[in-house]
Amino acid sequence: MKIIGLNGSARLKGNSAKLLAEACRGASDAGAEIQIVNLYPLNFKGCRSCFACKRKSNFYGKGCAMKDDFTQVMNDMLAADAWIFATPIYNGHMSSSMSALLERLYFSHCNYDAHERMVEREYRSVVIYSMNGNQQFMSKMGIENSCKYDAFLLEKGFGACKYMVANSTLQFDDYSKYHTAAVPVELKTKLSAELFPQDLNRAYELGKELATTHEP
Numbered sequence: 406m407k408i409i410g411l412n413g414s415a416r417l418k419g420n421s422a423k424l425l426a427e428a429c430r431g432a433s434d435a436g437a438e439i440q441i442v443n444l445y446p447l448n449f450k451g452c453r454s455c456f457a458c459k460r461k462s463n464f465y466g467k468g469c470a471m472k473d474d475f476t477q478v479m480n481d482m483l484a485a486d487a488w489i490f491a492t493p494i495y496n497g498h499m500s501s502s503m504s505a506l507l508e509r510l511y512f513s514h515c516n517y518d519a520h521e522r523m524v525e526r527e528y529r530s531v532v533i534y535s536m537n538g539n540q541q542f543m544s545k546m547g548i549e550n551s552c553k554y555d556a557f558l559l560e561k562g563f564g565a566c567k568y569m570v571a572n573s574t575l576q577f578d579d580y581s582k583y584h585t586a587a588v589p590v591e592l593k594t595k596l597s598a599e600l601f602p603q604d605l606n607r608a609y610e611l612g613k614e615l616a617t618t619h620e621p
């Protein structure tokens with residue numbers, strides 16, 4: 406089986422990239438072929454509500470009509486068997502790049518004719534989020550609801566979706582180089598040293614499970 410891993414962070418060595426790499430390693434260990442796509446270098450925006458994907462025409466059911474770098478990504482995703490998304494939380498949601506992808510992927514495949522999927526086969530997925538805030542903050546601010554909604558769209562449009570959130574991540578290698586006087590750096594560094602390896606492990610297991618449970 407083939408799995409596409411999508412990195413929704415501009416930082417190619419950041420938390421999302423590391424978590425994605427582990428999830429893909431898990432999938433690879435389970436026998437999957439992996440393709441990684443970094444979204445930030447690509448040139449595409451979100452849905453512009455043209456509704457070409459919903460018009461009564463020969464194009465109906467063929468995905469997003471806008472032609473740009475997303476077109477190849479969408480084609481690659483539909484030619485693969487499963488997807489792993491990794492994104493930082495920006496302002497309480499997935500990054501703008503990942504959000505643009507999901508808008509176009511989901512909307513062009515959401516069915517207004519019937520309550521059933523438009524794709525002919527199931528695409529399972531895993532979404533991995535990472536964020537500065539801890540679990541309490543995430544719950545208090547309703548950020549988990551945002552993650553649940555992404556999973557709901559992916560399930561509705563494509564197939565079973567699982568997600569995980571890596572909380573309390575580090576933003577910099579060396580906090581002393583940045584204006585972070587209000588950040589409890591020592592505590593944060595200690596917490597992250599404990600939690601991030603566990604999150605990498607969770608990502609690995611989710612990737613492995615994704616590759617293992619796939620039914621063509």
Ligand SMILES: Cc1cc2nc3c(=O)[nH]c(=O)nc-3n(C[C@H](O)[C@H](O)[C@H](O)COP(=O)(O)O)c2cc1C
Nearest residue numbers: 414419420421493494495496497535536537538574
């Ligand atoms: C523009 C921006 C917005 C952010 N918004 C949030 C936020 O709303 N909540 C939060 O906990 N962390 C927030 N963060 C922190 C990142 O989510 C966190 O550092 C993440 O692990 C970065 O992932 P990366 O290394 O893959 O880029 C934000 C960071 C940036 C740059």
